[in-house]
Amino acid sequence: MTQNSFTIIEKLSEGPTAIVFKAKQDALDRIVLLKKLQAYLVQDDAAASRFMREAKACALLKSENIVQVYDVTEFEQSPAIVMEFVDGTPLDELLNAHGPFDEQFLRRTAIEVLTALENAHANGVIHRDIKPSNIILSDRDVTKVTDFGIAAVASAPALTMDGNLMGTPAYMSPEQARGEAVDERTDFFSLGVTLLELASGEKIFGGSSYAECLGKILNFRGELPEALMLHFSADFKSFLAKLIAPEKAQRYTTATEALKEISHTTTAHAHEKPVRSYRATVALTSLTVIVMAALTIFFSSHRKENNSFSPVSPTLKETTAVSEPSELKNSLREDAVPPSTSLDHFPQQLVIRKSPVEHSMSAENAASKNDASPDSGYLAITCIPGGKVFIDNQFIETTPVAGTVKVKAGNHTVTFVNPYFDPVMKTITIQKDAQTDVKVNFLDNAGYLFVSADPWADVYIDGQHRDTTPLSKPIILSAGVKKIRLYNPAFKDYETTVTIISHDTVRVTYSFDVAKK
Numbered sequence: 001m002t003q004n005s006f007t008i009i010e011k012l013s014e015g016p017t018a019i020v021f022k023a024k025q026d027a028l029d030r031i032v033l034l035k036k037l038q039a040y041l042v043q044d045d046a047a048a049s050r051f052m053r054e055a056k057a058c059a060l061l062k063s064e065n066i067v068q069v070y071d072v073t074e075f076e077q078s079p080a081i082v083m084e085f086v087d088g089t090p091l092d093e094l095l096n097a098h099g100p101f102d103e104q105f106l107r108r109t110a111i112e113v114l115t116a117l118e119n120a121h122a123n124g125v126i127h128r129d130i131k132p133s134n135i136i137l138s139d140r141d142v143t144k145v146t147d148f149g150i151a152a153v154a155s156a157p158a159l160t161m162d163g164n165l166m167g168t169p170a171y172m173s174p175e176q177a178r179g180e181a182v183d184e185r186t187d188f189f190s191l192g193v194t195l196l197e198l199a200s201g202e203k204i205f206g207g208s209s210y211a212e213c214l215g216k217i218l219n220f221r222g223e224l225p226e227a228l229m230l231h232f233s234a235d236f237k238s239f240l241a242k243l244i245a246p247e248k249a250q251r252y253t254t255a256t257e258a259l260k261e262i263s264h265t266t267t268a269h270a271h272e273k274p275v276r277s278y279r280a281t282v283a284l285t286s287l288t289v290i291v292m293a294a295l296t297i298f299f300s301s302h303r304k305e306n307n308s309f310s311p312v313s314p315t316l317k318e319t320t321a322v323s324e325p326s327e328l329k330n331s332l333r334e335d336a337v338p339p340s341t342s343l344d345h346f347p348q349q350l351v352i353r354k355s356p357v358e359h360s361m362s363a364e365n366a367a368s369k370n371d372a373s374p375d376s377g378y379l380a381i382t383c384i385p386g387g388k389v390f391i392d393n394q395f396i397e398t399t400p401v402a403g404t405v406k407v408k409a410g411n412h413t414v415t416f417v418n419p420y421f422d423p424v425m426k427t428i429t430i431q432k433d434a435q436t437d438v439k440v441n442f443l444d445n446a447g448y449l450f451v452s453a454d455p456w457a458d459v460y461i462d463g464q465h466r467d468t469t470p471l472s473k474p475i476i477l478s479a480g481v482k483k484i485r486l487y488n489p490a491f492k493d494y495e496t497t498v499t500i501i502s503h504d505t506v507r508v509t510y511s512f513d514v515a516k517k
Contacts (some may be wrong), residue, residue, distance in 0.1 A: 112143035192243030215489035
């Protein structure tokens, strides 16, 4: 690993594994994409190892149609990957702005993505997650494939034979959905699904849950949407049908073979990609968004000057019990978090959808409120792994809370809500002009559940979807009696009840073969 100095320009995205920044690499004076492992995963050998494998796999790939990996370094005490920064637009955003694309555009996209895959496959790398958001149309009108983040290096058998389900459900190949070993042909299936989405504007394997997506894939028999096929030439329909054949033996054997066919038939069609009109649409859309954002900021600022709302009112009723207000009840809904994400993958900040009335307040901002009571103190809030915070029934913030919150002096009840755990309530006393610290760790009373299911299952705990097998780690949950349901659309549901003991692990193993529908 090399040590480098970077100037962060902006944070582009944050997921359970990594944070992605647009940055300036000071030593070389260039703009790069900096992908840093989440700090809480640095000590996780498996996560760190997979992160480094990503870098090494991508470093093998040299193609104009692949986002390049420049270096592996360390940033803020975490491993980081330095990558090419591409000025361009992901195809999912282009699709949303422009609408469905014509055959001419799809052909050019297929050729350039297959060119990228030809290079990757030749180096023993399978992408395993081809989808519109991982394909970027650069400002130079070059299609680039990005995010080989879950790529498997074929020369390392453990990476292709461990049965782990990796990839975005709506674009998985049938063999991938079954948790089987995959090869280059899984990328061809995902490419076919991607092209159909770009042509129709709809996900052909979309669904409201992970299981629904997988069920559609596993039941797919290779039929192409009839209405959509009316707009395609016969040779392009044949090309698509071979890409998404349910049985991988019926697909193209190599990217070179697929490229040869699509390139040959494309010569009979116009091959100047009509991206300029698309970019004009995107530019106009972007300009509209910027104008609307500017107006929103202006009017929001104007409202703030005349609005004395504080997240903690000086007239809060003093109580030592919470009566489950509607805000608190709503925070317990199943849809408050991503339905297929396991808690053990979350960093300190739990991602929870905010309601329109949610606000954050630093101590500096709080002190500036003219209507705040002079008999107030400050509350510093810490919640692990994360959750919503209520003071005397009033929603305050989703952690982490920036700075402190100004609260009227006196006794208050602070309630912490995380949809994966039982709520925690604490009674505190706020002293005038003093800071009070309140900290909750949901893991103090947590146990672990590890589920194995053959062939696979969605795991529901007390009616809430928690993960999909095979699990990479045990599921963390509050101690107590839990109702477990295993769901696989091809079989009859399995239900059982277990008792979770704090800091202990309970295992549930089940094979659906004995209970076919």
